[in-house]
Each structure stands twice: as C-alpha cells, then as structure tokens.
Amino acid sequence: MIPAAFDYEAPGSVEEVLQLLAGAGDREVKLLAGGQSLLPVLRMRLAAPDLVVDLGRVPGLRGVRDDGDAIVIGAMTTHDDVTREPLIRQHALLLSHAAQTVADPQVRHRGTFGGSLAHADPAGDLLAPALALGAEFVIAGPSGRRTVLAADFFTDLFATAIGAGELLVEVRVPKYTGWGAHYEKFNVVAQAWSIVGVAAAVRTDGGTIAQARVALTNMGLVPIRAIGVEQALIGRPASAETIRAAAVRASEGTAPMGDANADEDYRRHLATVLVGRAVLAAVGG
C-alpha cells in the first residue's frame, strides 16, 4: 500500500530536530531512522503522521566512541556497524552477537541501533541485550539531555520513556571486557524476529561463574532480566550441571503472550531450553 501523504523534513542538527518537534503543535510527528520498521507501518497505514522528520542528515548520531568505563553508541549506528565495530566486540560482545541475528544484510545496513530500541518491539533482538548489560539511554529534549536506565526505558508494548518532543541520541554501555557472551534466538523461519531470545553475558574466574547477566526477549511486553537464573549461576562452577539447574528458573517473573507462533507454555519451555544454550555458549562450553 502507499502511505498517507505527509510533510517531510531532513534537519541538519539535533537542535533543529528538537525545534521541529516543538513547533509541531497538534500535528503528529514521526522520526525516521533506518525506516525498517517505520516504513512498513506507514505503508500498512497503521500510522499516518502529518510530518516525518528524517534523522539521516543529523551529524554525530552515528558511530561508537570509548568513554572511559563505558562505550557510547550513537542512535543512528546501523546494526551492521554494531556487528563489526571493534569497540563493541571488545567491550560489549553480547550486542555484536545479537545484532548479527537481526534480519538480513539489507535490513542490517539500513536499520539502526537507536531505531530498534525506540521502536521497542517485544520480539526485537537488541532490547534484552541492552537490558542485560545495564545500558543507559541518553534522550535529548527541549530542556536538555537526560539519561534513563534500561530497566526504566522500556515501559510497555512498543512504548518507551522517550516523550513527545524528545529523541534518543545515544546509548552508554558499561564495559564488559573479557566477559563471555551469547545471544540465542529461536525462530521458525530464517531472518525473522525472535519467538523467544536469550541474552547472556558471563564472567568466569578459575572455572567459577563470578558474574552473570541474563535477559529474555519476547517473554513479556518488555524485555525481562532473568534474575533467578543469574542468582543460580553466580558463585557456582561453570558446568553443564550448574547451567541446567539455573535454566529451570528461566520463566520466573515472565508473562509471555500467546500468538500464532507459540502459546505461553511453549514460550516458557523455550526460555528454559534457550537459557541453557545461551549460558553454556557464553561460558565457552
């Protein structure tokens, strides 16, 4: 289908984006990043904004930089950049792994890290890794910039802490240098969203699991930290037996939805199996 008509602006700075958002009044505005989620939504006429503001010409929103104890990923950094960027591979390997599982090369070259997180699809593959790693979201608005923790950023189905008149500019990720990491995704056709996904990052010390961060994709309206699994891993030997016992706690605190792909019980079963696989791979088993 052809989208409903809209006005189009391509501003040249974050300040200009904010001015356009502030000046929109009652008109509905949509920000355009890679367009890989927004354009299908417009074409299906699930949204009909009056104005589309393209972030593609705003300098400084794409790229990754080292910021001491964290790396900072610009919102317009593409999925492909995330898979290849040496700083991410060195300090946040989990994100690199997860981005590799997103769609196909075409989508990964256009789709952006910030667009994925702002879209907040519960089946999106970058939300749980960002939550597991305790990422911080830097949001620009009329009164300056504010930082929101990942645990507070995803507020509901396709909803985030980004308010009207604001945009996501970058994401700070603490460094997990030397940690093992793996993103395990289950889907029935290649190059599709997760039916369930598991993001796992683990630090081992002399054969013992010293630290563990695990989060789940599509086990609720928002990504969920698997705290019970983490507790069952930390301080124990990095063995298949430990991991099997911890994985049993995968669905604690989850509220999976049923849909044409899987009902709630099947998703809980998948979470257990995939947590086992993800953690085993993360510890190098």
Ligand SMILES: Cc1cc2nc3c(=O)[nH]c(=O)nc-3n(C[C@H](O)[C@H](O)[C@H](O)COP(=O)(O)OP(=O)(O)OC[C@H]3O[C@@H](n4cnc5c(N)ncnc54)[C@H](O)[C@@H]3O)c2cc1C
């Ligand atoms: C065929 C296909 C397969 C796919 N498979 C997968 C998959 O397996 N896993 C997966 O995770 N995703 C998948 N996707 C989605 C893909 O990852 C998109 O890139 C992503 O969801 C949105 O990123 P984008 O840059 O394209 O954002 P856009 O589509 O441009 O924007 C998405 C939404 O976020 C808002 N937005 C964008 N940037 C900002 C910002 N900086 N600040 C505030 N709001 C912003 C927009 O207004 C819009 O509402 C797939 C997409 C397609 C077309």
